[in-house]
Amino acid sequence: MTNNNSYQVLIVDDHPLMRRGIRQLLETEASFDVVGEASNGAEAISLANRLEPDLILLDLNMKGLSGLDTLHALRRDGISSRVVVLTVSDAPADIYALVDAGADGYLLKDSDPETLLDNIFQGAIHGDAFSEQVKAHLERRKDHQSQSSPFASLTERELDVVQEVARGLSNKQIADTLHISEETVKVHIRNLLRKLNVRSRVAATVLFLENRGL
Template sequence: MSEKIRYRVLIVDDHPLMRRGIRQLLETDDVFSVEGEASSGAEAVSLAERVAPDIILLDLNMKGLSGLDTLHALRRDGITARVIILTVSDAPGDIRAMIDAGADGYLLKDSDPDTLLEAIREGATQGGAFSQRIREYLNHRDMSDAQESPFAALTERELDVLQEVARGLSNKQIAGTLHISEETVKVHIRNLLRKLNVRSRVAATVLFLENRGI
């Protein structure tokens, strides 16, 4: 009888307790082999090059490199593993950003453990892993797009940056407040200006104040 296929998994999350819980869940199914854990995006990129995982379970909101930045870095470095986002966020902007960036799945941390494990297994074998709420959103994405606010396309981190911009903070101050690099702040500002179809921080601030307030 042939040996059962084992999928090499890398867990990326900045919360130790969450990493332990995910590891313990995966270890209940011998189709998975957890090859490593990373507590940051930078560590994930380095570790992925060494352990060559088949699947990367990636948190979305982490200090330093966000999940989106980490996904871009992984692909830029030629990492071909299936990347499945595992997060608490069901914000449309986050879902859209990760799927458009090439994520192979999007799972919510509040899922039932058995359902979550089955979805990860499905992602490993078939290439798509989505929680039911995410699947429903994707199925109605086009219809939802027409009804969403101007900020629906922004990720949670981009909204954080925009709020600080609207408060009048400089890039350096925003970097300190959000615990990210100044260069990352610049990238987020460039992306949010493009998504909002405005040309300046002032215009983005006006749009923010008119639609959301502080």
């Protein structure tokens, strides 16, 4: 991984012209260093493991492995890079599926170039990059879920992790308990904190004890 002044980026898209356009856009900002391009999911997984980029820009609809399948595979491999989906689809089902799978952002390709660049930069730094239409869909879902448990949006593995967090276990202890890597634990914690809209392990623990108990 790089220092905070530069972010290594891997572009994943099955359209050469789109990859070139994204690269040219990123090259207008000195903070980005495009270290690789992949034309399919399998190539993306291989490059991500080898390059360990800070940020992966991932297309959703690709031949072979879909963006969703690729994201699942990246997280299974313990890739801790921030993953921002860059797609034409604003379908709620696609948005929810990718966010629930651990995407750090979801941006639409038809966004204004300057806005898109700002959003990608936001994703690289904070892992919170969403187009306005996408935010609207997520807010509607959050409003619906707030009427039930705040944990409804968590995956089964994220529920496992937050339960161990609530028990006071460290990342290493959680990794040993759940038989996953420590990097994967960090990714799960990052995602569940965002989904629960809390900023710390302590806040997540309090929320867990209030809503679920041990």
